[in-house]
Amino acid sequence: MKKTGFLFDERYLLHETGPCHPETPARLKAVYQGIKDAGLIPKLTPIKASLPDLKWIRAVHDKEYIERFEKACLSGDSTFDCPDNRMCPETYKTALLVAGGILDTANRIMNSEIINAFCAVRPPGHHAEINKAMGFCYFNNAAITARYLQKEWGIKRVGIADFDVHHGNGTQHIFEDDPDVFYYSIHQHPSFAYPGTGREFEKGEGAGLGFTKNSPVLPGKGDGEYKQFIEKDLCSAFESFKPEVIIVSCGFDGHIDDDMSDIKLSTEFFSWIIKRLLKLADKYSNKRLISILEGGYSIKRLPELAKNHVDILINHR
Amino acid sequence: MFISKSMTKNVITINKDADILEAREKMDEHRIRHIPVITKDRHLIGIISDRDIRSAMPSKPLNDYKNKKINDKVLNLKVKDVMTIDPVTISPLNTIQDALVLIQKTRVGAFPVVDEKEKLRGMISVRDLLRAFINVMGMEDPGTLICVIVDEKLGQMKKIVDAITEEHVSLGSVMVARCWDEGKRAVFPYLLTQNTTILKRKFKKMGFEVLDPMQWYIDQQPKTHN
Secondary structure, three states, X not given: OOOEEEEOOHHHHOOOOOOOOOOOHHHHHHHHHHHHHOOOHHHOEEEOOOOOOHHHHHOOOOHHHHHHHHHHHXXXXXXXXXXXXXXXXXXXXXXXXXXXXXXXXXXXHHOOOOOEEEEXXXXXXXXXXXXXXXXXXXXXXXXXXXXXXXXXXXXXXXEEEEOOOOOOHHHHHHHOOOOOEEEEEEEEOXXXXXXXXOOOOOOOOHHHOOOEEEEEEOOOOEHHHHHHHHHHHHHHHHHHHOOOEEEEEEOOOOEOOOOOOOOEEOHHHHHHHHHHHHHHHHHHOOOOEEEEEOOOOOOOOHHHHHHHHHHHHHHOO | OEHHHHOEOOOOOEOOOOEHHHHHHHHHHHOXXXXXXXXXXXXXXXXXXXXXXXXXXXXXXXXXXXXXXXXXXXXXXXXXXXXXXXXXXXXXXXXXHHHHHHHHHHOOOEEEEEOOOOEEEEEEEHHHHHHHHHXXXXXXXXXXXXXXXXXXXXXXXXXXXXXXXXXXXXXXXXXXXXXXXXXXXXXXXXXXOOOOHHHHHHHHHOOOEXXXXXXXXXXXXXXXXX
């Protein structure tokens, strides 16, 4: 039984960002190559891209924003909302294909066809706000998935664990007043890293107060601090929240060899954290875990990091 | 940069003959620490702070009969009994830099803003100045702060700004820490981008030092002023 899903599609390489941009098709090629070279593909349930019903994108993003994005893309604009967000005529469709592929993955998990999955996708999503593209992100993939699970599958409590080295401002803001989605993020301290949010006193708003948790980590720190924060902040939070499904915003950019941050995590740490998250999924969410690629820019390190990640998903039973 | 633009205009005020308990209630209700004391025609005659009230109160509640007299005395205290007469004030035409220097010098957290006729026009507090500081730092915009150490000589900032422009990056703000190691300045460009890798490399190539974030500081005072 191939109980781990693997979402990947060559069409995810069609979103071009031009020269000197770190969020390149080469990232995803490196991720795929690492998994393929390790002989893991035959052990996975393959999932391909598909176009989603737009109502699921609208469950998170403003209709006006979606139309504005489509229009900008089709008009041949090279950036959208801010110079960081480079795009090409294929960007809008690629972003949709990513969301559709992840929703298909979610269906398969909910149908018990698979128990967990890694979604090797780009563009990433966790910076995307309801009506603004930010930090290379257009549609908030994790947020769309969480809303889909709530509305289509009646999931009451969704837990999102985000270990990309940058704070997932978009995901936090989308769910900050929702007590049914717990958003946890561990990232480089916002005074020293993009986007400048994710301080420990950001804990949610209104009915959602207490359902957002941030662990900012100082520059130069690594495995020790991260492991302590995960145990102290994430594990205890999920223990009381008891998520029925865990969505992972999986960013490999905190690796010591990734120059997008000053955090110094080892390769081993990334294996440790997915094992830890799987244990939480065993305990609370009937093993259901969807890992979605966010950042990670070291072409040299991505193959091994992705291979380890997927290998652990496959072998965790 | 004038105080008149940054000050709080709808000021909570109090009469000198009010009880200090009323002053405390107003502070609690409006979450403020200072209330200017004014006459009917808005002439400033003093200021009462939460500290003035605390100092007038006994250190712990005095419930026994023996201390009833002290209690009664405290409860009957009026604003005029504990307020600071002749407080430090500032004019609407002063600047926020003036206010910063005045706070540093007097260690007072809020100033009544009075016009040339000594009439109260507003209040300016550390909180108002922080708001201005958050604004000029561009902290509400997503971006990344970096620190570049440059020699203290003409034209360094131009090189930094040119490099940023060449990479098509928007600049949210620039802070310069002028008091640094001998002959050096620390420049903190706040870049409205997630992608600072290329710029950091570029600055190093240009011969600048890109400082490790754990070594940053901006709060050193000019040595001559210590």
